[in-house]
Amino acid sequence: xxxxxxxxxxxxxxxxxxxxxxxxxxxxxxxxxxxxxxxxxxxxxxxxxxxxxxxxxxxxxxxxxxxxxxxxxxxxxxxxxxxxxxxxxxxxxxxxxxxxxxxxxxxxxxxxxxxxxxxxxxxxxxxxxxxxxxxxxxxxxxxxxxxxxxxxxxxxxxxxxxxxxxxxxxxxxxxxxxxxxxxxxxxxxxxxxxxxxxxxxxxxxxxxxxxxxxxxxxxxxxxxxxxxxxxxxxxxxxxxxxxxxxxxxxxxxxxxxxxxxxxxxxxxxxxxxxxxxxxxxxxxxxxxxxxxxxxxxxxxxxxxxxxxxxxxxxxxxxxxxxxxxxxxxxxxxxxxxxxxxxxxxxxxxxxxxxxxxxxxxxxxxxxxxxxxxxxxxxxxxxxxxxxxxxxxxxxxxxx
Numbered sequence: 023x024x025x026x027x028x029x030x031x032x033x034x035x036x037x038x039x040x041x042x043x044x045x046x047x048x049x050x051x052x053x054x055x056x057x058x059x060x061x062x063x064x065x066x067x068x069x070x071x072x073x074x075x076x077x078x079x080x081x082x083x084x085x086x087x088x089x090x091x092x093x094x095x096x097x098x099x100x101x102x103x104x105x106x107x108x109x110x111x112x113x114x115x116x117x118x119x120x121x122x123x124x125x126x127x128x129x130x131x132x133x134x135x136x137x138x139x140x141x142x143x144x145x146x147x148x149x150x151x152x153x154x155x156x157x158x159x160x161x162x163x164x165x166x167x168x169x170x171x172x173x174x175x176x177x178x179x180x181x182x183x184x185x186x187x188x189x190x191x192x193x194x195x196x197x198x199x200x201x202x203x204x205x206x207x208x209x210x211x212x213x214x215x216x217x218x219x220x221x222x223x224x225x226x227x228x229x230x231x232x233x234x235x236x237x238x239x240x241x242x243x244x245x246x247x248x249x250x251x252x253x254x255x256x257x258x259x260x261x262x263x264x265x266x267x268x269x270x271x272x273x274x275x276x277x278x279x280x281x282x283x284x285x286x287x288x289x290x291x292x293x294x295x296x297x298x299x300x301x302x303x304x305x306x307x308x309x310x311x312x313x314x315x316x317x318x319x320x321x322x323x324x325x326x327x328x329x330x331x332x333x334x335x336x337x338x339x340x341x342x343x344x345x346x347x348x349x350x351x352x353x354x355x356x357x358x359x360x361x362x363x364x365x366x367x368x369x370x371x372x373x374x375x376x377x378x379x380x381x382x383x384x385x386x387x388x389x390x391x392x393x394x395x396x397x398x399x400x401x402x403x404x405x406x407x408x409x410x411x412x413x414x415x416x417x418x419x420x421x
Contacts, residue, residue, distance in 0.1 A: 030150045039088035041135045046080040086151045121156045206236035246383045253390045260303040268298040274311040286324035292331045299419040302395045313384045322352035346414040355403035363401045364389035
C-alpha cells in the first residue's frame with residue numbers, strides 16, 4: 023500500500039522528538055566522529071564556527087516530528103546550516119553524502135535509545151522529516167551557489183562592457199589624435215609656401231604668426247600626451263613650494279586674454295590682489311587653470327562670456343579652502359556625461375557633432391594634477407545650451 027507523505031507529516035511522534043531533543047549533543051558527537059573517520063578532509067563542518075547551527079538543526083527536526091504538518095518545512099536554521107556549508111567550501115555531492123551519514127547515525131541512535139527497532143511508520147516519519155530539513159538546507163546551499171554564479175556572471179558582463187567602452191574610446195582617441203596632429207600641418211605648409219614666394223614684410227609677418235600659433239598648438243598636444251603618460255606611470259615630479267594661487271590665476275587669465283578676444287569671447291576675472299597661499303607646483307597649478315580656461319573657450323560660441331572667480335574660504339579649526347570657479351555660457355554638458363567628464367578620452371555628443379573634439383585629456387589632466395595637490399574638481403551644468411561651471415578646491419596653507 024502506498025503512503026502519502028502528507029499523511030506521514032500529519033502524524034505526531036512525540037517519543038522520537040523527545041529522544042532527538044534530549045540526545046542532540048550525543049548525536050552531534052557521533053556525527054562528527056563518523057565524519058572524521060569516513061571523510062577526514064570534510065570534518066570541518068563540525069568545527070566551532072559551524073557547531074552552533076547543528077543543535078538548532080536537530081531541534082527543528084525534533085519539533086517537526088512532534089507537530090502535525092501538512093507540508094514540508096522551510097526552516098530558517100536549516101537554511102542557515104546549508105549556507106554555512108557553502109561558506110565552509112563544501113561541494114554539493116559532499117553536502118548530500120554528509121546528510122546521508124547523519125541519517126544513518128540518527129536512525130541507529132534512536133534504536134539504541136529506544137531499545138528496539140523503529141516501526142515502519144516511525145522509520146518513514148524520521149525519513150520524511152529529515153528529508154524536508156535536508157531539502158531546505160540543500161536548497162539554501164544551491165541558492166547561495168547560484169547567487170554567487172549570477173554575481174560572477176554579472177561582474178564579468180560589466181567588466182566586458184567597460185573594456186569594450188574603453189576600447190571604443192581609445193579608438194576614438196587615436197582617430198582624434200591623428201586629426202588634431204594633422205590639422206596644423208595644412209596651415210604650416212601654406213605659411214611656408216607663402217614665405218618662399220613672398221618678399222613683402224606683411225606677408226612674411228603673417229606667415230610667421232601662423233607658424234607660431236600652429237607650432238604652439240602642436241606643442242600643447244604633445245605636452246598633454248607626455249604629462250598624461252608621466253602621471254599614469256607616477257613619474258611626474260612636482261616642485262612643491264609656497265604658491266600665491268591668486269597670482270597664478272591672474273597670470274593664466276592674462277596670458278589667454280588675447281586668445282579669447284580672437285574668439286570673440288569676453289573673459290571676466292574677479293580675483294582680488296590679496297594673496298591666496300597654498301602649497302604646490304606653480305607651473306602645474308597654472309596648467310590646471312589654463313586647461314580649464316581653454317576648455318571653456320572651446321565650448322563657448324562667439325559673443326559668449328567666461329567668468330573666473332577665486333575666493334579663500336575660512337574653515338573652523340582648519341586652514342580653509344581656496345575655491346576657483348570658472349563659469350561659461352557655452353554649449354553645456356549632457357547629464358549622462360557629467361559623472362565621467364574627468365575620465366580620459368571622454369567626448370560629449372555635442373562636441374563631436376560640431377567639430378569641437380579634442381584629445382579628451384585636458385580635463386583628465388586637471389583631475390590628476392589636483393589629486394597630486396590634495397585638491398578636487400567638480401563640474402556642473404543644467405544641460406545642453408545652459409553653459410557649465412568648473413569648481414576647483416585646494417587646501418590653504420595655515421596663516
